[in-house]
Amino acid sequence: xxxxxxxxxxxxxxxxxxxxxxxxxxxxxxxxxxxxxxxxxxxxxxxxxxxxxxxxxxxxxxxxxxxxxxxxxxxxxxxxxxxxxxxxxxxxxxxxxxxxxxxxxxxxxxxxxxxxxxxxxxxxxxxxxxxxxxxxxxxxxxxxxxxxxxxxxxxxxxxxxxxxxxxxxxxxxxxxxxxxxxxxxxxxxxxxxxxxxxxxxxxxxxxxxxxxxxxxxxxxxxxxxxxxxxxxxxxxxxxxxxxxxxxxxxxxxxxxxxxxxxxxxxxxxxxxxxxxxxxxxxxxxxxxxxxxxxxxxxxxxxxxxxxxxxxxxxxxxxxxxxxxxxxxxxxxxxxxxxxxxxxxxxxxxxxxxxxxxxxxxxxxxxxxxxxxxxxxxxxx
Amino acid sequence: xxxxxxxxxxxxxxxxxxxxxxxxxxxxxxxxxxxxxxxxxxxxxxxxxxxxxxxxxxxxxxxxxxxxxxxxx
Numbered sequence: 001x002x003x004x005x006x007x008x009x010x011x012x013x014x015x016x017x018x019x020x021x022x023x024x025x026x027x028x029x030x031x032x033x034x035x036x037x038x039x040x041x042x043x044x045x046x047x048x049x050x051x052x053x054x055x056x057x058x059x060x061x062x063x064x065x066x067x068x069x070x071x072x073x074x075x076x077x078x079x080x081x082x083x084x085x086x087x088x089x090x091x092x093x094x095x096x097x098x099x100x101x102x103x104x105x106x107x108x109x110x111x112x113x114x115x116x117x118x119x120x121x122x123x124x125x126x127x128x129x130x131x132x133x134x135x136x137x138x139x140x141x142x143x144x145x146x147x148x149x150x151x152x153x154x155x156x157x158x159x160x161x162x163x164x165x166x167x168x169x170x171x172x173x174x175x176x177x178x179x180x181x182x183x184x185x186x187x188x189x190x191x192x193x194x195x196x197x198x199x200x201x202x203x204x205x206x207x208x209x210x211x212x213x214x215x216x217x218x219x220x221x222x223x224x225x226x227x228x229x230x231x232x233x234x235x236x237x238x239x240x241x242x243x244x245x246x247x248x249x250x251x252x253x254x255x256x257x258x259x260x261x262x263x264x265x266x267x268x269x270x271x272x273x274x275x276x277x278x279x280x281x282x283x284x285x286x287x288x289x290x291x292x293x294x295x296x297x298x299x300x301x302x303x304x305x306x307x308x309x310x311x312x313x314x315x316x317x318x319x320x321x322x323x324x325x326x327x328x329x330x331x332x333x334x335x336x337x338x339x340x341x342x343x344x345x346x347x348x349x350x351x352x353x354x355x356x357x358x359x360x361x362x363x364x365x366x367x368x369x370x371x372x373x374x375x376x377x378x379x380x
Numbered sequence: 381x382x383x384x385x386x387x388x389x390x391x392x393x394x395x396x397x398x399x400x401x402x403x404x405x406x407x408x409x410x411x412x413x414x415x416x417x418x419x420x421x422x423x424x425x426x427x428x429x430x431x432x433x434x435x436x437x438x439x440x441x442x443x444x445x446x447x448x449x450x451x452x453x
Contacts, residue, residue, distance in 0.1 A: 206425065305436050312439035361432040368429070 054329060058322040062247045062315060064159045065122055066097035070241070080242075082161055086124055087152040090115045097155075106136040106146070117151070125150045159254070162246030166233050174228075203227050207364045211371035219370055222265060226258060227363040234314060234355030238348060249358075250314035252307065259303035262366040267299070270373040302369055306362060313358050317351045387445040394441025401434035 068080035081098035093112045100110050106120035109127045118127040118137045125148040127137035138146040156164075173192065180193040189197050208216040208223050233254075236244035248254055278295040281288075324347060327340045409427035413420045 206421075210425070305433075308443060309432065309436045309439060312443050313435075316439070316442055357428070361428065364425070364429060365432065 054326045058319055058326065061322055062250060062318045064157045064246075064251060066155060066157055067101065068158050068161065068242065068245075082156050082158065084124070084155045085153075086115075086117070087154060088115045088117070088126075089151075093117075093151070106138040107131070109137050115151075118148075120146050120148075123150065124153065158246045159248050159251055162236060162244070162248050163233070163254070165243055166229070166236055166248070170228055170232060200224065203363065207360070207367050211364065211367035212374065213371070215374055219265075219367065222261070223363050223367055226261070226366060227359050230258070230310065230362050231356060231359035234359060235352070237314060237318065238351055238355065247315065247318055249310055250318055252311045255307045255310045258310070258362070259307040262306060262369060263300075263303040265366075266302075266369045266373045269370060271376050273375055273377065274373040302365075306365055310358055310362055313354060317347070317354055321347055321351065385445075387447075391438075391441040391445035395438045398434050398438030398441075401437075402431050405430050405434065 066084055067082055070078040070080075072078050079098070081096040081101075084093075084095055084097050086093045090113060093115050095112055100112075100117075100119050102108070104119055104121055106118045106125070106127075109116050109118050111117075116127055117124050120136070120138050123146070125138055125146050128139055128148060131137050132139070138148050141147050173196065177193050177196055180190065184190065184193075188194075203224055204216070204220060207227070208220055212219055230249055233248045237247055237249060239245060278299065279292060281291045281295060283291050321344055324340050324344045328334070328336045405427055409423050412423045416423075
């Protein structure tokens with residue numbers, strides 16, 4: 001794999017340069033939000049355990065939410081409200097998230113279309129009949145997680161909205177590139193076409209062809225889609241403000257769905273040789289009771305490893321960036337910013353590379369699994 | 381005061397194992413590339429795939445540590 005034909009492009013260099021500045025802005029942004037959200041918690045409660053609010057803030061930042069938060073808390077909050085869609089016992093209930101977010105501690109019961117609901121830390125639950133001793137209409141277990149029944153939540157959350165934006169971006173880019181190819185047959189690529197052509201050729205020549213051989217053509221649409229979906233969402237996750245900032249590829253449901261697509265594609269295209277490996281492995285017959293279950297488990301562990309790898313890599317990257325920024329608030333001194341911000345810049349640049357490598361790994365492993373399934377002759 | 385859970389130690393141990401593994405992979409790949417510079421691109425691809433498999437083990441450790449502390453990312 002020779003990456004030089006991607007990285008030596010002048011435009012890419014300019015893009016990377018801009019990205020570094022975006023990262024600088026990122027550091028600025030998170031400083032603002034963290035100072036707004038962490039400090040009041042500490043002064044309010046004032047308990048000895050000062051690390052808890054910071055880890056809560058970090059987990060809040062990487063989690064999904066019903067609104068697109070910019071800065072500020074409580075009254076001074078600036079955020080884009082997103083539609084909440086709940087399938088309740090009384091049918092579908094919809095409202096904008098800012099309608100019922102004044103109270104997030106489950107202390108106020110509101111009614112929407114005759115359905116009583118309560119908002120507890122961004123989750124919507126059916127309230128209990130009476131409040132507990134803290135005035136909350138929820139029953140909490142030992143981990144402070146409500147045990148109330150909850151409606152099926154099909155909301156357009158921050159992650160869903162971010163995914164829709166990325167899909168619009170991908171559609172726009174690729175439809176215009178496809179049209180450019182139709183229009184300019186036999187001519188040199190131009191504009192966006194020449195920006196993306198090396199990457200598309202990279203996916204074809206370095207991912208699809210070595211793993212899939214002469215059958216690569218049929219799987220190119222899937223591999224290109226997965227590669228660009230993962231890559232663009234990884235990059236959008238690093239942008240700290242509006243069009244990005246959602247931790248989409250660091251959400252296990254999203255990566256699970258992507259891995260499920262690879263799993264289905266692998267097994268639907270599985271040839272005789274592939275299933276032969278599973279049900280009649282090359283071992284003495286008396287080992288079959290042991291080997292066949294192991295091989296069947298092996299079918300499932302491959303997509304599960306794909307799912308966990310992408311999820312954990314991206315989540316770990318986000319947590320790392322936020323933790324380094326939190327050093328400023330843990331040490332409670334502006335001087336710490338002198339160390340923390342350059343470090344965050346450094347890690348963010350690494351995250352740009354990780355975003356690409358993870359998209360590459362996800363795609364090449366998908367191609368590898370599909371390649372193993374479609375292989376027709378036994379090689380050993 | 382340092383607060384944490386024992387799950388973090390487990391994640392650290394997993395990271396040690398993965399560190400040794402990725403070190404081996406990277407070192408051997410460099411040796412291979414130095415001997416046969418013309419095969420560098422093929423070695424690089426194989427190296428990245430192997431590194432991804434090893435890295436996944438460390439990340440399983442991180443995920444289990446999250447589950448252990450009750451904070452599912």
